[in-house]
Amino acid sequence: MSLLSVSDLHVHLGESHILQGISFDVADGRVTALLGRNGVGKTTTLRALMGLVPSAGTIELGGVQLGGKPTHKIVRLGVGYVPEDRDVFAGLTVNENLRLAERDGEPRYELVYELFPELKERGQQAAGTLSGGQQQMVAIARALLNDNRVLLVDEPTKGLAPLLVTEVARVLERVSELTTVLLVEQNLGVVARVARDAVVLDTGRVVHTGPAQELLADRPMVHRMLGVGSAAAA
Amino acid sequence: MYFLIASGLSLIYGLMGVLNFAHGAFLTVGAYAMWFTESKLGGVPVLPRFLLGALAGLAVGGVFAALVELFLIRPLYRRHIEQVLVTVGLALATVALVTAIWGNDARTVAAPGWLGNTTTVVGAHIPNDRWVEIVTALVVLLALNAFLRRTRYGLIIRAGVENRAMVTALGIDVRRAFTLVFALGGIAAAIAGVLSNVYFGTIDPQRGTSLLIFAFIVVVIGGLGSLRGTAASAVVVGLVQQYANYYASSGLGDLSVVLLLGIVLLARPRGFSGSFA
Numbered sequence: 001m002s003l004l005s006v007s008d009l010h011v012h013l014g015e016s017h018i019l020q021g022i023s024f025d026v027a028d029g030r031v032t033a034l035l036g037r038n039g040v041g042k043t044t045t046l047r048a049l050m051g052l053v054p055s056a057g058t059i060e061l062g063g064v065q066l067g068g069k070p071t072h073k074i075v076r077l078g079v080g081y082v083p084e085d086r087d088v089f090a091g092l093t094v095n096e097n098l099r100l101a102e103r104d105g106e107p108r109y110e111l112v113y114e115l116f117p118e119l120k121e122r123g124q125q126a127a128g129t130l131s132g133g134q135q136q137m138v139a140i141a142r143a144l145l146n147d148n149r150v151l152l153v154d155e156p157t158k159g160l161a162p163l164l165v166t167e168v169a170r171v172l173e174r175v176s177e178l179t180t181v182l183l184v185e186q187n188l189g190v191v192a193r194v195a196r197d198a199v200v201l202d203t204g205r206v207v208h209t210g211p212a213q214e215l216l217a218d219r220p221m222v223h224r225m226l227g228v229g230s231a232a233a234a
Numbered sequence: 235m236y237f238l239i240a241s242g243l244s245l246i247y248g249l250m251g252v253l254n255f256a257h258g259a260f261l262t263v264g265a266y267a268m269w270f271t272e273s274k275l276g277g278v279p280v281l282p283r284f285l286l287g288a289l290a291g292l293a294v295g296g297v298f299a300a301l302v303e304l305f306l307i308r309p310l311y312r313r314h315i316e317q318v319l320v321t322v323g324l325a326l327a328t329v330a331l332v333t334a335i336w337g338n339d340a341r342t343v344a345a346p347g348w349l350g351n352t353t354t355v356v357g358a359h360i361p362n363d364r365w366v367e368i369v370t371a372l373v374v375l376l377a378l379n380a381f382l383r384r385t386r387y388g389l390i391i392r393a394g395v396e397n398r399a400m401v402t403a404l405g406i407d408v409r410r411a412f413t414l415v416f417a418l419g420g421i422a423a424a425i426a427g428v429l430s431n432v433y434f435g436t437i438d439p440q441r442g443t444s445l446l447i448f449a450f451i452v453v454v455i456g457g458l459g460s461l462r463g464t465a466a467s468a469v470v471v472g473l474v475q476q477y478a479n480y481y482a483s484s485g486l487g488d489l490s491v492v493l494l495l496g497i498v499l500l501a502r503p504r505g506f507s508g509s510f511a
Binding site for chain 2: 050052070071072075076081083087089090091092096099100101103142146
């Protein structure tokens with residue numbers, strides 16, 4: 001059953017028509033990977049779902065229209081967001097970054113510290129002094145603190161060392177047991193590990209939808225749709 | 235005094251990206267509210283009259299600033315040029331309105347006599363009102379710092395200065411923080427207005443406008459959005475101005491401050507701390 005439904009979504013940024021009427025569904029309780037080469041509109045799609053960029057079309061979460069709502073109201077309907085560049089607040093401590101993200105009556109610190117015990121140890125450390133991997137933990141922890149209906153996760157392994165990529169993949173597996181995830185990811189190894197479904201974009205259009213494992217098993221299709229680098233990543 | 239008027243300006247720009255050219259109007263409104271309140275309390279002894287006038291000035295300055303944000307700034311989010319034009323217009327309109335009601339002549343403000351006396355420290359005779367200004371600025375700095383460090387709204391403001399969009403993406407309605415920052419800025423400017431009444435001994439419609447340019451200089455040198463930077467640069471700007479006026483020639487103080495601004499912009503554009511100017 002579909003939890004998040006996107007229909008005929010258009011985004012114009014300046015003179016560019018970034019998303020040209022994309023439509024796809026995100027099944028409830030599963031991880032859907034949003035794939036494509038650089039610059040096809042994956043991040044823009046997530047930002048449009050968050051209301052961070054103006055868009056036209058239909059976006060529904062559990063039957064509730066998200067289109068036209070301000071971002072903070074979309075989030076309060078149960079949408080968690082892990083942005084592409086982490087966007088932790090560098091001048092705030094780890095604890096303050098998490099505290100800021102508290103939304104519900106009972107923030108899930110136990111879960112956060114179970115997944116990221118290091119964050120408890122570094123609670124008083126300024127987030128700007130953390131390593132890239134640690135900042136990514138903070139970014140993901142912020143989204144997990146609340147009981148969201150869906151998580152929008154944008155390239156969580158970007159720029160991370162292989163060991164940390166494995167760690168993030170482990171976390172995503174755990175997260176996928178708890179909530180629905182729409183995952184933008186270039187690392188096909190991670191996609192293979194966590195995603196059930198896949199949506200492929202190319203120049204602002206959806207060119208493929210279907211089971212992720214089927215797509216990844218078809219190497220020529222992967223090479224054709226996702227480009228040279230993705231074969232190496234897989 | 236520079237810190238008081240600049241602190242609100244720094245927070246407003248840092249959080250909202252609004253160059254608030256009406257900030258001087260908050261000072262003027264606060265100053266005149268104080269004077270007006272005092273003028274209506276004729277039979278009351280000087281000290282309580284002064285304190286009640288000061289409180290009224292702060293309250294009116296804060297409310298005025300909050301209303302400006304709600305009705306003038308909020309409808310123009312992301313339209314920076316229009317925001318600048320509106321704030322410039324409001325600054326001009328405020329001066330015109332005050333002049334129309336109370337005229338252009340300077341008016342005296344009642345203050346306790348001991349404020350005009352001096353206290354000798356290490357041989358220097360320092361007027362007591364200067365001590366009051368220093369202590370007030372310190373109290374405001376500590377209070378603002380405590381607010382930013384220990385309250386949820388303070389947390390939102392500190393985060394919003396860094397990345398407003400991400401604060402929104404955490405489900406926080408930053409608009410309330412915007413109004414609060416404007417109100418706090420208005421109160422701080424009104425405090426500067428009240429104290430300027432004492433410092434200059436009189437009040438006039440141009441006071442806010444004349445101090446605003448120095449407030450902008452302090453904010454830019456200190457770093458946009460940084461309270462500590464603003465505090466440090468207020469001290470530096472004040473000292474440079476006064477030393478230049480005293481040791482060189484009266485009037486060179488203002489030029490020295492502008493030269494200092496130029497040097498800082500060339501050598502360290504983000505100021506002592508904070509964002510790029």
